[in-house]
Amino acid sequence: MGKGIRGMARADARPAPGNRWRYCRMRALAPDCARLRADAGPGRDNGDPRSDPVSRCIGQRGQGGPMSSIATGGRRRKDEGRPKVDASTVGRLFDRLPPHAPEAEMALLGSMVLGPEVIADVLHIVSRPEQFFMPAHGAIFRVLVDTYNRHRSGDLVQLVDALRDASVLDEVGGEAYLVQLAESVPTASNAPYYARIVADKARQRSLIDTAGTIIYDAYHAGDLRGEGLTELVDRAETAIFEIAEQDQTSEPAVLGDLLQQELERIEAAEGGGISGLPxxxxxxxAKLRGLQPGELIIVAARPSMGKTAFALNLAEQIARGGLTPWDSSAGREPIPVAFFSLEMSKSSVTQRLLSAFSGVQGTLFRDGSRISPEDWERIMKACNSLAEMPLYIDDSPGLTVMQLRARARRMASRYKIKCIMIDYLQLLTAPTAARESRQVEVSTISRQIKALARELNVPVVCLAQLNRGTEQREGNRPRMSDLRESGSIEQDADVVALLHREEYYHINNPRWIEEHPDKKGLAELIVAKQRNGPTGVVRLTWDNTTTRFKNYTAQSGYDEMASFDNPVYEPKPQPGYAEPHQPPQRQGGAFAPGGRTGPAANHRDGGGPDDDTGAPF
Structure with a gap:
């Protein structure tokens, strides 16, 4: 009968697919649970599941059993801290040791002892002692590398002396084990092969560590910090991508191949063309030869200079293939652009885009009753054009730089993004370890953004704030040294452009404006640094009404957009209108011109044109 019962138990032990994970967990925990039950003694089970040793082993929600970090994923209380979930802990769930290859570790160390000249080849594959599963092997690796760095050698005698000086010789197995390592391989030439095995196993363990943490967080998402599923997924994706970045290496390229690629770029720019994105x-x-792939472009200015407006104008024009709103898009391929708005909401960004593209004063959007039929027509036409642009807007606030990189990778994979805009750098945060000071944090952020540009091979345009130094000097012209909080921004950037409008500092001085009519509406983009090209000043025309930067014209008061045959932007109507009009409709996926129902619009009292200033909103 006992055999039959055991047989039934084995048959019942086969779990349904949905319960397989729980079955593996219980099977792995059985020895621990049995031990705890034996230690508990009689009379301990009072009906409270928390008093059951098995329950304590698995861990009740909110309790702190030995395996509660995995079995329940319960987020610990604030005073308990977050438990560490590593590969060894997760391995207990499946009754297995974490991935490791002790023979490969021994062969790698033996090769390094036998032929110290291979250490340089190994270090670009395995660079950290933590990549070894056996602690003794990690200690030997550290001493081997230190000895090699000091003496450019690392034979067995030097290794023994170094381990003895570090008081770890006996801990790693003594001289006999070091001799065994040296004799474990016939030649040192296979060291890179062994190193790749060790590195792969280390990355597998990192994945398991991260997976355990994700399981832990998923069980109790929001219990401590009010996180939602989206934030949890972003954090999980960031952690996975951090593993993907570990130990990334690129093989050297032969000059002949690089020359061929460069010739192709030169030919593409022949005849006045550009090699980057228009x-x-x-x-x-003309100054930058387009926005170059893999480059970090910093656009910095004081507040209210129009940084966001410039970035939006740039994003919109790049998305249209380098065309302004008054250019025909026929024959021009659209370019997918990602815009990260850390300061403004999607609604505000959309309003600005619509105002700048339609030529309708932005302040009118807040009061639809004051929009004329002609303006409604422009707005509808602008909607039709903007809706076709591959422009993707993310307004998630409080992103860390790693979260931004994860989202950018996702967008690049899903939408084939060719350009990234970030508004703005100082609103990003760095990982906790880099927050010892604001300067260190900003330096970390700028390096990470530069790494993003290199990784995705797309231009990244990142806005940045300038400090008050510009307001304390005569002329108020910005300098690269005015970049706020970190000098590393200018070091990491390939291009630094400083946006300046002298008119802004004299807006309340009518006499200055009368004496300098050529400065009215003039904006300067001061290219203070260009790693691979000339510096200088690029002049633009600023339209305060629609918050738009246009190609520069020297004619004061010249309406550049109205001078072209533009189906969207047309000269504004003359005073007055009284025709009732229908509300705008969207038909068949397109925005149709129209207006609102109701009495005749009389918001201008049949008089002169709107007198709003149209200050940037």
């Missing part, structure tokens, strides 16, 4: 600003493209 910005839609002729003088800027």
């Amino acid at each position: 910005s839609g600003y002729d003088d800027l493209d």
Whole structure:
């Protein structure tokens, strides 16, 4: 009968697919649970599941059993801290040791002892003692590398002396074990092969560590910090991508191949063309030869200079293939652009884009009753054009730089993004370890953004704030040294452009404006640094009404957009209108011109044109 019962138990032990994970967990925990039950003694089970040793082993929700970090994923209380979930802990769930290859570790160390000249080849594959599963092997590796760095050698005698000086010789197995390592391989030439095995196993363990943490967080998402599923997924994705970045290496490229690629770029730019993405600003493209892939472009200015407006204008024009709103898009391929708005909401960004593209004063959007039929028509036409642009807007606030990188990778994979805009750098945060000071944090952020540009091989345009130094000097012209909180921004950037509008500092001085009519509406983009090209000043025209930067024209008061045959932007109507009009409709996926129902619009009292200032909103 006992045999039959055991047989039934084995048959019942086969779990349904949905319960397989729980079955593996219980099977792995059985020895621990049995031990705890034996230690508990009689009379301990009072009906409270928390008093059951098995329950304590698995861990009740909110309790702190030995395996509660995995079995329940319960987020600990604030005073308990977050438990560490590593590969060894997760391995207990499946009754297995974490991935490791002791023979490969021994062979790698033996090769390094036998032929110290291979250490340089190994270090670009395995660079940290933590990548070894056996602690003794990690200690030997550290001493071997230190000895090699000091003496450019590392034979067995030097290794023994170094381990003895570090008081760890006996801990790693003594001289006999070191001799065994040296004799474990016939030649040192296979060291890179062994190193790749060790590195792969280390990354597998990192994945298991991260998976355990994700399981832990998923069980109790929001219990401590009010996180939602989206934030949890972002954090999990960031952690996975951090593993993907570990130990990334690139093989050296032969000069002949690089020359061929460079010749192709030169040929593409032959005849006045550009080798990068077209910005839609002729003088800027002439200066930079377009926005170059893999480059970090910093656009910095004081508040209210129009940084966000410039970035939005740039994003919109790049998305249209380098065309301004008054250019025909026929024959021009659209370019997918990602815009990360850490300061403004999607609604505000959309309003600005719509105002700048339609030529309708932005302040009118807040009061639809004051929009004329002609303006409604412009708005509808602008909607039709904007809706076709591959422009993707993310307004998630409080992103860390690693979260931004994870989202950018996702967008690049899903939408084939070719350009990234970030508004703005100082609103990002760095990982906790880099927050010892604000300067260190900003330096970390700028390096990470530069790494993002290199990784995705796309231009990254990142806005940045300038400090008050510009307001304390005569002329108020910005300098690269005015970049706020970190000098590393200018070091990491390939291009630093400083946006300046002298008119802004004299807006309340009518006499200055009368004496300097050429400065009215003038904006300067000061290219203070360009790693691979000339510096200089690019002039633009600023339209305060629609918050738009345009190609520069020297004619004061010249309406550049109205001078072109533009189906969207047309000269504004003359005073007065009284026709009732229908509300705008969207038909068949397109925005149709129209207006609102109701009495005749009389918001201008049949008089002169709107007198709003149209200050940037």
